[in-house]
Amino acid sequence: MRRVIFGLVLLLLHGCASNKSLEEAQSPGSLVFGYMDMDESPAKELTAFSLRQVLPKTDKPYLHMRTHEGVFYVENVAPASYQLNQFGGPGGAFSGASFYWFNFPRQGEGFRISKAGLYYLGSYKYKKAGSFFNPKFDIESIKTPDERDVIEKILPFSKGTKWEGQLRERLNQLGPGRKK
Amino acid sequence: MTRALSACTALACALLAACVGPGWSPVESLGELGNDHAVIVGRVELVPPLGKDEQNFKNMIGSDMLRNKLLLITDEKWRRLNEAPERADYENRIEAPLEQTFFVRGDKKTFYVLIGELWLSAADKAYFPAGLKVDVRPTDRAVYVGTLRYRRNEFFQVTKREVIDDYERANAEFRKRFGSSQTLRKSLATPVKE
Numbered sequence: 001m002r003r004v005i006f007g008l009v010l011l012l013l014h015g016c017a018s019n020k021s022l023e024e025a026q027s028p029g030s031l032v033f034g035y036m037d038m039d040e041s042p043a044k045e046l047t048a049f050s051l052r053q054v055l056p057k058t059d060k061p062y063l064h065m066r067t068h069e070g071v072f073y074v075e076n077v078a079p080a081s082y083q084l085n086q087f088g089g090p091g092g093a094f095s096g097a098s099f100y101w102f103n104f105p106r107q108g109e110g111f112r113i114s115k116a117g118l119y120y121l122g123s124y125k126y127k128k129a130g131s132f133f134n135p136k137f138d139i140e141s142i143k144t145p146d147e148r149d150v151i152e153k154i155l156p157f158s159k160g161t162k163w164e165g166q167l168r169e170r171l172n173q174l175g176p177g178r179k180k
Numbered sequence: 181m182t183r184a185l186s187a188c189t190a191l192a193c194a195l196l197a198a199c200v201g202p203g204w205s206p207v208e209s210l211g212e213l214g215n216d217h218a219v220i221v222g223r224v225e226l227v228p229p230l231g232k233d234e235q236n237f238k239n240m241i242g243s244d245m246l247r248n249k250l251l252l253i254t255d256e257k258w259r260r261l262n263e264a265p266e267r268a269d270y271e272n273r274i275e276a277p278l279e280q281t282f283f284v285r286g287d288k289k290t291f292y293v294l295i296g297e298l299w300l301s302a303a304d305k306a307y308f309p310a311g312l313k314v315d316v317r318p319t320d321r322a323v324y325v326g327t328l329r330y331r332r333n334e335f336f337q338v339t340k341r342e343v344i345d346d347y348e349r350a351n352a353e354f355r356k357r358f359g360s361s362q363t364l365r366k367s368l369a370t371p372v373k374e
């Protein structure tokens with residue numbers, strides 16, 4: 001019985017790890033990443049984040065990102081224009097909802113990928129706004145974690161891929177991090 | 181819960197649509213005008229035009245006033261709207277059908293276009309800067325304000341706002357609708373000087 005449970009745990013861990021692990025880089029794909037602090041959100045953690053391709057138009061515009069400890073990231077993103085689409089996570093133990101979704105407005109900032117590479121979208125914090133009857137949220141830009149911190153969180157999931165080399169090179173460019 | 185919130189948002193929008201009143205009424209004949217009223221004639225264009233899939237009003241009651249229309253929020257006095265309009269602001273709105281000439285009943289008073297609002301869904305709106313003044317005189321019966329053309333990028337951000345003089349086309353449509361007994365006076369909207 002113990003062996004079966006151990007096997008199941010291993011299987012689950014492997015499932016989680018592989019879900020977070022980057023696939024090999026394919027030209028001309030880019031690695032896009034950022035961070036969302038969910039401390040003030042009703043969701044207990046970030047487990048979902050998506051981008052929407054706005055140009056060129058496509059039948060499948062949504063790109064689901066991987067998440068890990070507040071970091072969101074996805075590899076092999078094709079050259080195009082994108083906007084942040086939606087993010088969310090599960091409610092806490094005493095929460096009224098099983099899952100919370102937050103949508104970004106369609107009139108807003110976006111980014112264009114023209115050349116393959118690493119694209120850091122920034123670090124943000126969820127801020128509650130509106131009221132109970134008209135729930136809204138704001139996103140505030142934050143300084144920490146910075147690009148270096150975010151890359152360090154992704155790095156273990158890039159092992160053995162070309163992304164690992166690119167991420168390490170970027171860390172070198174960024175220079176030494178702050179003392180923790 | 182998420183579904184319940186969506187339903188609440190849709191309901192709130194439906195209530196808004198139901199509660200804010202009819203805005204400036206479309207005019208079918210000049211006989212509808214009172215002594216204090218004039219026909220306001222104009223047009224709004226979006227470049228590139230709004231795609232069929234860019235508005236989504238699934239399960240939303242009262243969406244006709246929003247579909248393929250830009251709401252031009254107006255007032256007799258100029259004020260800068262830094263936030264989304266309040267419910268009272270919608271009382272003086274022009275529901276401008278995109279890429280079509282509108283003929284609506286307004287007061288014979290100078291007015292300001294404060295902001296343009298385009299509903300993309302029950303919970304998502306895009307805003308268009310206006311800040312325009314339209315001179316209307318007590319002697320006017322019909323006033324042409326121009327074509328308000330907005331250019332946008334792929335992120336729905338307005339990159340350019342122009343007021344185009346397309347009087348010939350508007351006047352031809354005006355005559356076809358109301359006959360040639362009344363003159364359509366050109367009074368193009370001009371940017372507000374702050």
